[in-house]
Amino acid sequence: MIKNDVAFKLGGEAGQGVESSGMGFAKAIARAGLYIFGVQDYMSRIRGGHNWYQVRVAERQLYSHEPHIQLLIAFDERTVSEHLHEVVEGGGVLYDDTFKVDADAIKAHGAIPMPMPLLTIAEEVGGNKLMMNTAAVAAAAGIMEFDLSYIEQVIRDNFGRRKGSDIADRNIRVADAAYEEARKRYAHLFEWKLEAVPNAPQRMVINGNQALGFGALAAGCKFVASYPMTPASSLFEFMCAQARRFGIVVRQTEDEISGLLHCIGAAHAGVRAFACTSGGGFSLMVESLSLAGSTETPVVIVLAQRPGPATGLPTRTGQEDLLFALHAGHGEFPRAVVAPGTIEQCFYEMARAFNLAEKYQMPVIVFTDNFLANSIRAVEPEAFDVQKVAREIDRGKLILPHEHGKIEQAVTNGYRRYEFTEDGISLRIPPGHPKAIYSVAGEEHLPEGFIDWEETAENRNRMMQKRMRKMTVAAHADMRLPEFYGPDDAEVTLVCWGSSYGPVLEAVDTLNRNGMRANMLHFVDIHPLDWDRVADILGSCRSWVAVEGNYTGQLARWIRMNTGLKADGVIARYDGRPLNPTYIIEHLNRVLTRV
């Protein structure tokens, strides 16, 4: 018997409830005190097609999914044919007994066919065939002998907590029946079991997008304006859902151009604001990004990547927009680019992005991607330290227009919005106070804010230098160097950024277990950086290989551009699927044999 170390996959058509069932099951398991890692795959369509939800379970914190599973739960026939090869020796394939499934093929693969009367139970016990997914999840729980009461709790949460909720009661009866039947038939054949961990603390089940939204709320974000675009939509929807409770303004704008410009307007008035989008929407925002750069307006943009070019693979993942975001915009101007790698980092980096934006009065781009945005984990609630975020709020040289005393004191000699200063950062007083009346311009301007009609070389140079000085200051004062994970003195260092963190971390663990000394160097902050120190860090690595979700090795190029150091290889995945440890190790071997 293998206890609490299992991965399963639910698959079916869009509209069958694959995601909600997978999410519900994962939540039930997390409530039993286990750690989970859930990842989903869906197509750009509302009904039909093929979707899946994969959940890995363990008693230790998990950071990635793996390509193999122990139990396949099929909501349709296609799921069996598409995913049978992922099922391990001795694993099970659970499906409705009316499906045309080749049980012999499952046996030939070394797995156990587990037909179940799921539809029949749904119809006869629940009175509705739509309850088949409840039956399927409960049957899976029965096979793994997982305490059904956790599933029942989630059903109550989803369909009505109060006693006598008819739909909840009927679902629970379906779950009971399917659970018992599956346990009786297959539990003795299946060696993987799920057992509640006694006295385990309550944990949050949360995905990357929700963590970003949580971070924004904790940091005092009051304004969001966006246009929905996968995979940023669920972040936007999260903010909409929280708007009333947290007293924030959320606007769905006519396009992404308007979204970022709304944020620039709100930020100019002294409010913390962000827009979220994917590469296509970010393309539209580029013009306004440059305006934020010129007017030194602090705005945050969440760039949730998916593969391009153009609409590419709309519901899949990739890390293809790094160099784009680093260079986006006409002209040169300060910006920061950060890429959280875990759900916890999503929370803290999003909060920190507002501090960087306001402290340096510039746009900040926060990277995520479909993989990080949608994958779920069970995290300790203490890992989201809202008090710490509150303590660290740094609004920089900002005085709000209603802070009269402070303004009187600060502007004895009149107010110049773009005063030349040593650190390049000027006093920011949003419009509204009689002592601080000013006009700003995207066009090159004078310290007072007015357009520089003479376009003097001297003012231009001083203004450019003032703005760009902020980058040097930020690189030394605030930006964080990449961090190692794993043993010192590794033979090979896997260099990555953003969401690759989890898969690379687990790949490193596996490599070290198997006798190869490897470590990871993970970049959260990507720009600006103290590149001399980055060069020292990379120079100390025996060899380094970049692991990235793109074709060209964009981080490796960025590093080479800034340090002159060339990677010994690049593991590039650009098929729209997320990296996983097995994939990384396989490709590492290929890269290393080439070296």
Added chain:
Amino acid sequence: MATATVTMKELQSPVEPTWCPGCGDYGILNAVKRAMVQLGLRPHEVFFVSGIGCGSKLPDYIRANGFNSLHGRPVPIAQGFKLAHHDMKVIIVDGDGDNYGIGGNHWLHIMRRNPDITHIVQNNMVYGLTKGQYAPTSMKGYVSTTSPEGTIEWPVNPIAIALAAGATFVARGFSGDPKHLADLIAKGIQHKGYALIDVFQPCVIFNRINTYDWFRERIYKLDEDPTYDPRDRDAAWEKAHEWGDRIPVGVFYINEDAPTLEEQIPALAEKPLYQHEIPPKAEELEALKRAFM
């Protein structure tokens, strides 16, 4: 509405306009200042947002808060600002290229939302700053450097589009009559909701057709017609299509009953957004955590 005494001198910017002699923009600047004086609006109570073009330099030429932004983009900036600081009077000043061309989509949607924003569009029916190409409002057949055989597109009809899109205040002025224009702008500012003031503003260098004289020969004031009721949308629709020998100016339409965007947003009920305390209470965030458990 503020009741302080404000003088034209107080509104004087240290920056001298760079407009050509005789430019229609002077009349608009003058009318904007007069409207502020009329309403007692002090410089720090007003936020001007402009686009790109000759007229969009206006925020530099008036002593008030201003933001000279990008071509076609002042409308969304103004909305974001208004939602963050709704106590302030927000006035958009842009051109026909900005609002009826590149920013057309933004314009369509601000009218659906009805924020309490005044929008002055400087309509010279030609592209001035890029030196004489035809504009979205140029009359059909207009000959320019980019339409050497005359334009083959219909001109935008700002008044009709504004009515169709649900604008709650629709007016047209003429920069050759700053007194009348000032009155329209003041009415627009006082209007609770989105106010469009399309302004005929001759470009004395590039538009040799729609000159001061051309407009003076044709325009007449709707407010001088006692039978005209600007609350009558059908009547406004009819007037919106009057063009040729007689062209109406004045308030075409006014709807005082529609709620503003800001009024409908719960977060803005107590005080402006920029005055909200941040971060939210830790208990609220802890409660949100529990929803994930």
